[in-house]
Amino acid sequence: MAELLVSLRRDDGAPLHAQLEQELRAAVRSRRLKPGAAMPSTRALAAQLGVSRGVVVEAYEQLAAEGYLAPRAGGVTRVAPQAVASAAQATRAMEPPRPRIDFRPGRPDVSEFPRAAWLRSLRRALNEAPAERFSYWDGSGLPELREALAAYLNRVRGACADAERMVISNGFSQGLALVCAALRSSGARRVAVEDPAHQGSVATIRSAGLSPVGVPVDDDGLRVELLRETRVDAVLVTPAHQYPTGAVLPPHRRAGLVEWARRRGALIIEDDYDAEYRYDREPIGAIHGLAPDRVVYAGSASKTLAPGLRLGWLVVPGHLARAVADAKSAADGGSPALEQLAFADFVVRGELDRHLRRMRPIYRRRRDALLAALGAYLPHLRPTGSAAGLHVLAWLPPGIDEASLLRLAAERSVGIYGLAPHRLAPSDAGGLIFGYGTLSEGAITEGVRLLGSGA
C-alpha cells in the first residue's frame, strides 16, 4: 500500500469527498501523481485520512468518471495514462546516434558480470554483517574490505599494503581526487602527469587546485629522467599499462622513479591500470612494493568487474592516510557498506581470481582479432601496447591526419578515438585508440575492415 499526502479540512464546509476529489485532481494535473501510478486502496486511504471508506470510494468513482483515474475490476486503481510525451522522451530523442561498432576504450564487457556469484556474496554479507555496519562509518571504509584487499594486493600485485592504510573510494577517479585534496592541504602545488595521459585524471588534478605538468612518454613509458626538471610535488603514473600508449614501465625506470621520489620527498601515485589483464608475459608487480612510504597505490573494480559497482581503493603512506580518509568522509561520508562487504566476500573466496581467469582468454582472443584485422586492413598503422589491457594504440604514419580519419570512421558508424585529446603538449604524431573490451571478434574485424576500406 502506498501513502499519499492529502489533507482534508473538517471545518471547511465542503463535503469531504469533494475536498478529496479536488486534491487528487490537482495532484494528477500537476503530475505530482504520475500517469500509471498505483493509487492506495480505498480502505487504506480512508484509514490514513480518518474518514469512512465511502468518502474515498465516492471520490475515486468521480475521478474515474472524469478520466483522471483508471480503475480495474478487482485490481489496483491507477492514475490514467496520458498521451503526452514526457520531457524525458523528448530529451533522449535528441542524443546523437551511437556508432554501430564502438571501439570506445576503458570499457570492460559488463555482459560477463558474474551476477550469480555477486548475489551469493551479497546474500552472505546481508546475512552475516553486524548491524553497526549499516550505520555511519569512518571514511577509510569497512575493515572487512580493507583487509581482504590488502591481502589480495600483496599476493597478486606484489604490493606492500596494510588494511590500516587503505581507503575505499567510489572508483579510481574519486580516489585520485581524495589524494589530490590531501596533497593540496599539505601545501603541494604541482603534479607531473604522463604526456599523453588519461584526460579525466588530468581534469581531476586540475579540479583539486593542483597544476598538472606533462612529462613525455616513449615506448618504455614515462621518461623518468625528465622528472628532475619539473620541480613537482607528486607524479601520477600508469606503470602496468600506460594509458593510452600501453607501454610497460621497465625495471630500471621503476628504480629511477623511486630514487627520484626519495630524493625529492615527492609522492608517486601509481594508477595500477589494466594490471590484471596481461596476455603474453607474467604480470609485473606494482611499484608500491618497492617503496610503500613514497607510493600511493590506486586500483578499482571498474575494469575487472564493472564500472557500475563504483568500487576503488587506495593504499596510502602512513603520513597521508588520515588526511585521505578524512577527505573521503568530507566528500560523501564513505562508500556504501553492503557493496564493500559483498566485495570483501567476493575477494576472500577467490571469486575475483576466478572471474579474471575466465575473462583473460576472452579478451586475449579479442585482442588477437584486433591485431589480425589491423594487419590485414590497416597495415600502415603501427599498433603498440597490446601485451596487456583492453585497448591498443595504433600510431599513424607521418602525413596521415588523425582528425580526418575520425570523421571517416564516424561516417561509417565506427567509433574510434584519437590521441590528440590526451596530449598536454601538441605533437604531430597521430594515433587511434581501439578499445576491444566490449566487442565480439566478428565486430572487431568488421569495424577495422570498414575503416580500412577507405583509408
Add this chain to the structure above:
Amino acid sequence: MAELLVSLRRDDGAPLHAQLEQELRAAVRSRRLKPGAAMPSTRALAAQLGVSRGVVVEAYEQLAAEGYLAPRAGGVTRVAPQAVASAAQATRAMEPPRPRIDFRPGRPDVSEFPRAAWLRSLRRALNEAPAERFSYWDGSGLPELREALAAYLNRVRGACADAERMVISNGFSQGLALVCAALRSSGARRVAVEDPAHQGSVATIRSAGLSPVGVPVDDDGLRVELLRETRVDAVLVTPAHQYPTGAVLPPHRRAGLVEWARRRGALIIEDDYDAEYRYDREPIGAIHGLAPDRVVYAGSASKTLAPGLRLGWLVVPGHLARAVADAKSAADGGSPALEQLAFADFVVRGELDRHLRRMRPIYRRRRDALLAALGAYLPHLRPTGSAAGLHVLAWLPPGIDEASLLRLAAERSVGIYGLAPHRLAPSDAGGLIFGYGTLSEGAITEGVRLLGSGA
C-alpha cells in the same frame, strides 16, 4: 584457487624449489602474505609457474617445517598464524571508551534494517537489470531510481519532482556539496543557514568555498523575515523538523520564504530532515511543491533505512540540474548502480512505506519514554521538537551550564550532546540533544535517570 605473484628465474642456478621458498618466506615476513591467508593449492601454483608439482610440494613442506605455513590434512594450506598484535589492534585499543548509554542524535535503529526485503530487491535488480546498467553512467543516476523517487516524493511529500531533474548522491551531505559546487560555479558567494544548525552542513558549505551566514531560529523555526538583511544567494533550511531545535516551519513562514526567494532570485535548499517520522499530526508537505523552480529538495535513506546505504537524492530546478549532475560525475562518476536499482525496486513495491509504518510506532514509544523520563528525572528542562524525528532538544533553565552537564554525563557513561557546537553566534541559552533512535525504552529511562540523579 588464489593467484600469487611469484617469479622464478630459470637461469639462476639455484634449484626452483629453493627460489620458491625464498620468495614465499620473504612474502610472509614482509606481511605481503598475511597470517591465516589461504595459499594456492600445489597443483594450481605449479600450473601458474609452469613447474612440476613436486617443486611446489617440496617448497611448501620446507616452509611448513620452518613454521611459515600451516598445512591441514586434506585441506587448504594457510600462512601460519602469528602471535604479534597487528597495527590495527593497537590502534583500536587507543580509542576512547564509548558511553554505555549513548543519546547520539541522527542515528536510526539499524538493527531493524529490513534485510530480507532488501535482499529480495537486490536479487530482482541483479536478475532484471540490462547489462549496460553495470557500465559507466550519467552523473544524474539511473533512470529507474530517479523515476521511482520522483513518484514517491510527489505522492508522500507533496513535492513536484520530475525524474529528469533528479540527481542521486551518496547521502545528504554529498548532495549538499554538489549543490554548493554548482552554486559556486554560477557565482554565488553567501548561503544563509539556520542558527543553530547541523555542524556538518555548515562545514560542507564552507568547504565549497561559500560563506555561511547564520539566521536565528525560534520556536517556529527559521526567522524568515530576517533573510532580507542577509544578501545571500541561497538558504539552507530544515522545515519539516529543524535540526537541532525540532521546530516545524509554519505555513506563513513557508510562504514568506518562497516570496523572499522569488524576489531575490535566490535558491532555497530544503533539507527534508526527519519528514518521514511524524507522530502526533499529519505530515506537512515539502516546500518544494510550492516553488519547484526556486527550491532544491534534498532527502536521503540514512534515517529511514540505514546510513550505510549512502543513498541520497536531490530534485533540482531546471536551470541548475545539468550543473549538479556534472558535479556528481566529476566527484565520483556516479553512485553504485546495483544499490540504485535495488532501492528503486524497494520504493516501487511499497517496501519503504511498509518499513516506515513498522518503525513509526517503535520510535514513538521511544519518544514517549524519553519525554516521560525527562518529566520524572529532569523536570527543570524544557523539551521541544518532539512531534517528529528521532531526537528531542531539551532547553536548560538559565544559570545551568551546558558544558558541566556534559562532563557529568560522561562520568556516568551517558552520551548526551550539547547545543553549543551547533551555534554560529554565541548564546547563553544551553540545551541538550537527546537522540533516541537507537535506544530501547529501558535504556532511555535509565540514561535520563542517571543524568537526573546528580543534576
